[in-house]
Every structure is written in structure tokens, then in C-alpha cells.
Amino acid sequence: MFFRLLFISLVMSMNLQAAVRFEPKPLPYAYDALSPVISEETLRYHHDKHYAGYVNKLNELIAGTPFEGESLEDIIMTSDRAIFNNAAQVWNHEFYFEQLSPEPALRPSESLLEAINRQFGSVEAVREAMNQAAVNLFGSGWVWLVVDDEGELSILSTRNAGLPMRHGLTPLLALDVWEHAYYIDYRNRRGDAMHETWRVIDWRKADERYENR
Ligand SMILES: [Fe+2]
Incomplete structure (x- = not known):
């Protein structure tokens, strides 16, 4: 009887592991830490419902497919339709939440600052251009500050779950x-x-991403 129970619980835990291939990453700050710029209510819905929903849906969709054993990065580069949409939204949200902070650096430093000043004129000009791109984006999507292989910065708008890596670009920040x-x-x-979101965007993350690209 004991061994039978042990066997059943082992099989159940294996199935459970297969079902939770990806798990939502916790926020790196408290839910109310970004208030009033981003309220606790927004963060609870955004993280616990929307982002976690993409993670759960992705796990469902990849179960029993060749994507099941792949990394999130491999999935977003090679999938399409529903699997791509959910995998990309998982990646996009982890990238987005990670760059927010209750104690942000409000400007980039050194090499990224130089590149921004050279290409856009100022940090304020980048912020304004990204805000404008967001206002002009019809429907849902993302606005990115990106860098290409030559080190050129640009602003990219993507619809729905679209992301810069599928355009051969490295993202530094996302709205x-x-x-x-x-x-x-x-x-x-x-x-x-x-x-308002710029008040909680930590440019140290963009610096890191720029240096590690
Ligand atoms: Fe979102």
C-alpha cells in the first residue's frame, strides 16, 4: 500500500512538473512600491492575472509539443501564432517588470548616455519620442528603445506580443x-x-543591458 501510494505521488509530481514548465517570476518589489505612478491594484492585475495568465497558457500550449523542452528564448525565436504570442508576452513582461523600481536612476550613465545624446540629442528627447510612439500605436503593443549590432539606437513599435529579437535588435527599455x-x-x-511611467523606470537596467549586449 505504501509503495503504491509512493508510486502514485511520484507520477503525480512528475505530471505536475511537466504542467508547470515555466513559472511566473515574482515582482522584484512590493505590489504597492510603485504607487502612485502604478497602483497596487494595477500591479496585482498586471502581474498576477495578465502575466501569470500568459505563463499558464504557454505551459498548456507547449505540453506534448517539441517546444516543451526548449528555453523561453528559443520558443520566442522559432514559434508562431498562439505559442509565440504567449511566450513573447511572458518574455516581454519579465523584461518590463524588471526595469521598474521604486528607487530608479532617472538617467542613463556614461556610454549609453553618450550614445543617446549623439543620436537623439537628449534623454528627454528619447522619452518624448517613445511616448509619442506609444500614443500613435493603434491597438495593443510595445514601444522599445533598441540597439542594433552596430551600436545604433532606435525606437521600435511592435504590435501585440511582438518583440525586438525577432527584428534582429536588442531591447534596452520597454513601454x-x-x-x-x-x-x-x-x-x-x-x-x-x-x-508618468518614466518616474519608475530604472535606467540602470538599460545601462546593464547596453553593456551586456
Ligand atoms: Fe502588460
Whole structure:
């Protein structure tokens, strides 16, 4: 009887492991840490419902497919349709949440700052150009500060779950332009939401990403 129970629990735990191939990463700060720029309510929905929902859906979709044993990065580079959409949204949200901080550096440093000043004129100009791109994006998507293989910076808008790696570009920062990211706090005022979000974007993350590209 004992061994039978042991066997059943082992099989159940193996099945469970297969079902939870990817797990949501916890936020690197408290849910209320970014308030009032991003409220606790928004973060709870954004992280626990939307992001975790993409993770769960991805696990469901890849079960029993050749993607099951692959890394998230491999999946986003080689999949399409529903698997791509969910995998990319997992990646995009982890990238987005990681760059936010209750104690952000509000400017980049040294080499990234030089590159920004050379190409855009100022940090303010980059912020404004990204905000404008977000306002101009029809529907849902993302606005990215990206760097190419030559070290050239640019701003990229992607629809829905689209991401820079599928365009051969390395992302440094992202604005989430899905309504779920701002609607509770800013309603239809997308421009205001983007403008305010910069108060919790930590440019140290962009510096790191730029140095490690
Ligand atoms: Fe989002």
C-alpha cells in the first residue's frame, strides 16, 4: 500500500512538473512600491492575472509539443501564432517588470548616455519620442528603445506580443502599451500613463543591458 501510494505521488509530481514548465517570476518589489505612478491594484492585475495568465497558457500550449523542452528564448525565436504570442508576452513582461523600481536612476550613465545624446540629442528627447510612439500605436503593443549590432539606437513599435529579437535588435527599455498596463490608473489617457511611467523606470537596467549586449 505504501509503495503504491509512493508510486502514485511520484507520477503525480512528475505530471505536475511537466504542467508547470515555466513559472511566473515574482515582482522584484512590493505590489504597492510603485504607487502612485502604478497602483497596487494595477500591479496585482498586471502581474498576477495578465502575466501569470500568459505563463499558464504557454505551459498548456507547449505540453506534448517539441517546444516543451526548449528555453523561453528559443520558443520566442522559432514559434508562431498562439505559442509565440504567449511566450513573447511572458518574455516581454519579465523584461518590463524588471526595469521598474521604486528607487530608479532617472538617467542613463556614461556610454549609453553618450550614445543617446549623439543620436537623439537628449534623454528627454528619447522619452518624448517613445511616448509619442506609444500614443500613435493603434491597438495593443510595445514601444522599445533598441540597439542594433552596430551600436545604433532606435525606437521600435511592435504590435501585440511582438518583440525586438525577432527584428534582429536588442531591447534596452520597454513601454507596455496594452490597456491592462494603465487603464485602472489612467483610463484612456495613454499619453499621461507613458509620461508618468518614466518616474519608475530604472535606467540602470538599460545601462546593464547596453553593456551586456
Ligand atoms: Fe502588460
